[in-house]
Amino acid sequence: MSTAQGARARARIEVTSAIKDEARRQLAADGAAKLSLRAVARELGMVSSALYRYFPSRDDLLTALIIDAYDSLGEAAETAHAAVADVGPLRRWVAVCEAARGWALRRPHEYALIYGSPVPGYQAPDTTVPAASRVGLLLMGIVRDAHRSVGVARTPIPAELRPEADRLAADLAPDLPAEVSVALVAAWAQVFGLIGFELFGQFNRVVEDRETFFRYSVSRIGHGVGLVFPGNP
Amino acid sequence: MSTAQGARARARIEVTSAIKDEARRQLAADGAAKLSLRAVARELGMVSSALYRYFPSRDDLLTALIIDAYDSLGEAAETAHAAVADVGPLRRWVAVCEAARGWALRRPHEYALIYGSPVPGYQAPDTTVPAASRVGLLLMGIVRDAHRSVGVARTPIPAELRPEADRLAADLAPDLPAEVSVALVAAWAQVFGLIGFELFGQFNRVVEDRETFFRYSVSRIGHGVGLVFPGNP
DNA sequence: GTCTATAACGAGATAGAC
DNA sequence: GTCTATCTCGTTATAGAC
Numbered sequence: 001m002s003t004a005q006g007a008r009a010r011a012r013i014e015v016t017s018a019i020k021d022e023a024r025r026q027l028a029a030d031g032a033a034k035l036s037l038r039a040v041a042r043e044l045g046m047v048s049s050a051l052y053r054y055f056p057s058r059d060d061l062l063t064a065l066i067i068d069a070y071d072s073l074g075e076a077a078e079t080a081h082a083a084v085a086d087v088g089p090l091r092r093w094v095a096v097c098e099a100a101r102g103w104a105l106r107r108p109h110e111y112a113l114i115y116g117s118p119v120p121g122y123q124a125p126d127t128t129v130p131a132a133s134r135v136g137l138l139l140m141g142i143v144r145d146a147h148r149s150v151g152v153a154r155t156p157i158p159a160e161l162r163p164e165a166d167r168l169a170a171d172l173a174p175d176l177p178a179e180v181s182v183a184l185v186a187a188w189a190q191v192f193g194l195i196g197f198e199l200f201g202q203f204n205r206v207v208e209d210r211e212t213f214f215r216y217s218v219s220r221i222g223h224g225v226g227l228v229f230p231g232n233p
Numbered sequence: 234m235s236t237a238q239g240a241r242a243r244a245r246i247e248v249t250s251a252i253k254d255e256a257r258r259q260l261a262a263d264g265a266a267k268l269s270l271r272a273v274a275r276e277l278g279m280v281s282s283a284l285y286r287y288f289p290s291r292d293d294l295l296t297a298l299i300i301d302a303y304d305s306l307g308e309a310a311e312t313a314h315a316a317v318a319d320v321g322p323l324r325r326w327v328a329v330c331e332a333a334r335g336w337a338l339r340r341p342h343e344y345a346l347i348y349g350s351p352v353p354g355y356q357a358p359d360t361t362v363p364a365a366s367r368v369g370l371l372l373m374g375i376v377r378d379a380h381r382s383v384g385v386a387r388t389p390i391p392a393e394l395r396p397e398a399d400r401l402a403a404d405l406a407p408d409l410p411a412e413v414s415v416a417l418v419a420a421w422a423q424v425f426g427l428i429g430f431e432l433f434g435q436f437n438r439v440v441e442d443r444e445t446f447f448r449y450s451v452s453r454i455g456h457g458v459g460l461v462f463p464g465n466p
Numbered sequence: 467g468t469c470t471a472t473a474a475c476g477a478g479a480t481a482g483a484c
Numbered sequence: 485g486t487c488t489a490t491c492t493c494g495t496t497a498t499a500g501a502c
Binding site: 185 | 262263264266267345348349350351352353354357362365388390391393394396397400401404405415416418419421422423424425426427429430433434435436438439440441442445446449450453454457
């Protein structure tokens with residue numbers, strides 16, 4: 001009985017991931033907007049109604065792909081971070097950013113799914129939030145470490161930003177000065193701005209040695225977050 | 234005869250822009266991937282074959298929409314810049330960035346068309362390049378002015394970036410130090426990273442007072458380009 | 467209980483004959 | 485330029501196999 005349940009569960013997992021794999025293939029070929037349950041089913045030799053045992057709707061399949069993509073990116077970033085756990089905060093920052101860029105270059109269509117234009121008619125549910133936060137939390141951890149060990153350079157924020165800064169810091173890192181949270185959120189957006197520009201073609205005819213350009217740029221962004229203090233490698 | 238030709242030309246322009254307007258409406262509703270010449274024609278009470286007299290293919294219609302969007306954004310940015318021609322470079326920088334953000338918030342689907350995920354199966358032709366460069370050139374002009382009047386703060390670039398920096402600077406601004414061109418290109422991507430994150434939902438549940446946050450962030454990016462020298466408003 | 471298959475709905479796109 | 489026959493789609497109801 002437990003073996004029967006185990007076999008069923010195993011089969012279910014296998015079919016589920018076969019569906020997602022095929023859906024990812026279609027994502028790459030035709031874009032998220034044209035992702036079709038019927039086409040996925042056809043390619044797998046199933047009937048479309050059978051898919052509803054695994055995903056209650058097309059949007060739920062999309063949601064699963066989005067969460068998978070965020071998790072895959074998060075794992076790549078975390079693995080890269082673990083590999084350089086012993087170096088200074090700026091080097092770890094750059095390593096995580098480079099891992100994010102590398103992941104994006106390897107899986108451009110999944111990158112477009114999570115950081116590109118929204119899919120028309122689709123609204124991501126709250127269940128995507130934890131996976132979506134992984135990279136941000138990792139970067140926040142680096143900044144927190146830097147703050148605890150050697151301190152981070154803080155730029156004073158203007159009075160008009162004070163309420164938002166305090167609110168944002170209370171949500172993200174109540175233990176750190178609000179200036180740091182603000183700088184981090186901005187830096188996070190800026191890093192992905194660089195990745196998006198490269199991936200979506202904005203750097204065509206402009207930047208050629210993109211890896212070097214990226215490394216330098218995110219390193220400067222890291223400086224901007226205060227990761228480097230006078231005399232801090 | 235010249236009046237007849239004039240009337241013909243006028244009618245052609247009118248129909249052309251009616252087609253683009255309807256196409257933009259569909260863009261907003263269903264996304265660029267599903268833009269269909271037939272649907273546009275149907276909505277205009279035309280027959281699909283008639284559209285081919287105005288746009289030889291769906292891709293050409295897309296290209297026209299892209300160029301229009303870049304031009305509209307460029308014009309918004311240039312207008313905003315002209316309105317603050319007499320203030321310091323950092324304030325002008327912020328004004329242009331805010332104009333870009335404002336345009337993006339007003340026309341999110343056109344923003345997605347030009348700065349979002351690529352449309353599957355579509356390759357933008359070289360004819361889009363001039364329009365696409367307008368905002369970048371405007372920002373470059375601000376940096377150039379700042380450099381000529383009070384100088385800009387330069388951060389030294391690492392040796393590994395030197396070849397790319399020189400190549401990039403030769404293309405973009407041979408009259409300025411290569412460090413400045415590199416900083417500008419990175420800043421350009423970072424500014425649009427902020428806009429994209431806000432527009433595509435990445436700031437949901439994170440940043441609330443987005444206008445203030447944006448103004449502060451792009452001002453800091455402007456600092457990073459060296460727009461503010463010790464004692465330069 | 468868990469799954470797959472058949473059939474159908476309403477809506478929309480598409481290809482081709484006329 | 486028009487019409488029609490034939491496709492696609494997401495989704496549901498239902499019936500039956502394991």
